Amino acid sequence: MNTMDTLPVVVIGAGPVGLAAAAHLHERGLPCTVLEAGDGPGAAVRQWGHVRLFSPWRYDIDPAARRLLDAAGWTAPDPEVLPTGAEFVADYLRPLAELPSLRPLLRYDARVEAISRVGLDRLRTAGRDTTPFLVRLADGEEIAARAVIDACGTWGTPNVLGAAGLPARGEREAGDLLEHALPDVLGAARDRFVGRHTLVVGAGHSAANTLLSLAELAATGPGTEVTWAVRSASPARTYGGGDADALPARGALGVRLRAHVDAGRVRLLTGCAVHALTPADGRLTVVVRHADGSAETVTVDRVVAATGFRPDHSITTELRLDLDPVLGATRALAPLIDPNEHSCGTVPPHGVDELAHPEPGYHAVGMKSYGRAPTFLMATGYEQVRSVVAALAGDWAAARDVRLDLPETGVCRSNPDDTVDGDDCCGAPTVEPAGRGPATGLAGGLLAAPLSLVTVDAAPAGGCCSG
Structure with missing residues (x-):
């Protein structure tokens, strides 16, 4: 030996x-x-x-x-x-x-x-x-x-779509109607999205990149619809720090996405979690549950699970x-x-x-x-x-x-x-996480480059964890 x-x-x-x-x-x-x-x-x-x-x-x-x-x-x-x-x-x-x-x-x-x-x-x-x-x-x-x-x-090993860390009902049966993070919406995958209704789930930079691509596709592709679902009560974390971000491209990502939401080009669902997906006739019926216990049904052609890894x-x-x-x-x-x-x-x-x-x-x-x-x-x-x-x-x-x-x-x-x-940055609350004391160790992060996040090629600014 x-x-x-x-x-x-x-x-x-x-x-x-x-x-x-x-x-x-x-x-x-x-x-x-x-x-x-x-x-x-x-x-x-x-x-x-x-x-x-x-x-x-x-x-x-x-x-x-x-x-x-x-x-x-x-x-x-x-x-x-x-x-x-x-x-x-x-x-x-x-x-x-x-x-x-x-x-x-x-x-x-x-x-x-x-x-x-x-x-x-x-x-x-x-x-x-x-x-x-x-x-x-x-x-x-x-x-x-x-x-x-x-x-x-x-x-x-992407995260599942379901909110409890478990697959949503019917998630495994959704087949190729369910996409994982960062499909090439404006390139190789264009035909899967143009003229169709897509639901993007997630609050990270991968979700933001995909939403920006879909909004651009909708501007030239008749019948292209975009819905965005987040679990939080507000998309503020995804919108990010704007001009206060030390990486201008990362800050611009949220600014551009917010403009699409405000203009109605992206429909936003807040405070909801995907509960069930039912495929039928080439489409998916998605049931989302809100924090107050109410439910809402959205019928779409594709779902993009930008829920992290x-x-x-x-x-x-x-x-x-x-x-x-x-x-x-x-x-x-x-x-x-x-x-x-x-x-x-x-x-x-x-x-x-x-x-x-x-x-x-x-x-x-x-x-x-x-x-x-x-x-x-x-x-x-x-x-x-x-x-x-x-x-x-x-x-x-x-x-x-x-x-x-x-x-x-x-x-x-x-x-x-x-x-x-989401799969990327988030802010810092003032509360200590339950079960842990203050952080210890050397005082003083996304995907794999000193600071790498990504944005769709067709859009000059943006970001997503890449590794």
Whole structure:
């Protein structure tokens, strides 16, 4: 058996955070293998390639990755331009993945099925911290690793449409009449929406992007109708901070959406939750329940469930993880990112200590590290992997010197109950969440780029968590 020091660190996922981890590991001289389930880098990002990040390039590139690219003669994009998801992959992730120093480390079509320890199940304690990880792939191959950095994200596990965290009645039977976040309304998916009535459910940036696209489609496509349902009594959180937002494109997103609602181009239903969906004759009858117990029925052609994402921990059932019972993040990280308290811009800096589990050597980073919290930003993920890799290299001073400067959203307060409705930023109420004391740890977030949120390509401003 190889000694732990000669084994690679296995990185799961070749998205922006996973590739950043590979870049930091390479700089530290640590052997590394990156396992990606897709057929190339940024597989999840490519699925929303039509959407534009609302953070410019200067926020979207990991520092270690930038150093490797610059040394190879890379021509950096204009730092003030907002890339689409497709441009983010083509102009950054793919050149990074194809560097001679990183390309041999990457394996595509390599889906991780389970992680354990060589010869040890979860019950065995003796020798656990000196026993290699066993990473099993879907094809049966097993890889021994000294550590695992899990950056597989949450894109493949969207939240359900039902308000209680359970599928709405008939949700599974809705079939292809139910769409998940960020369909390409103005492009490849146009024929599914033009001339039809669409209900968008959710209060996050993904919902806002889709609504803006649908409103634009309705302006040129006769018969196109748009209805928007949120669980809160007000859409104020989605409208955001406007001019007070440190990212102008993100602030403009809500301003533009509000104009469509005020003009009647988007019908808004507030204080309601989807209870049941019944398909009939190619349409969906949707029953929404209001906070006062009353119900309303809306018949539409399609429903877009822009209700956020959740992590899948099924591959780690044989590891000793200590997950917060509410968010599904580590217990140390949870109070620092709780959407009842924090917006994207108020998450404190955090690193290896806050990401640690009782299972030494395993760290979930990026979107997955946040569990169900929707306040993640790519810059956060880049700082996470810098800290984790420094710790793996034994440089604890650097690992614990965590720093993060995030832009304010301009939203200072929101209803805590709103957070289940969206997939991105929210404001910060003054009340402590039940069952937790004040946040502890280093003082001081969305999807995967120092500050990346997205907007529909046809619209110059906007945002959505992307990862």
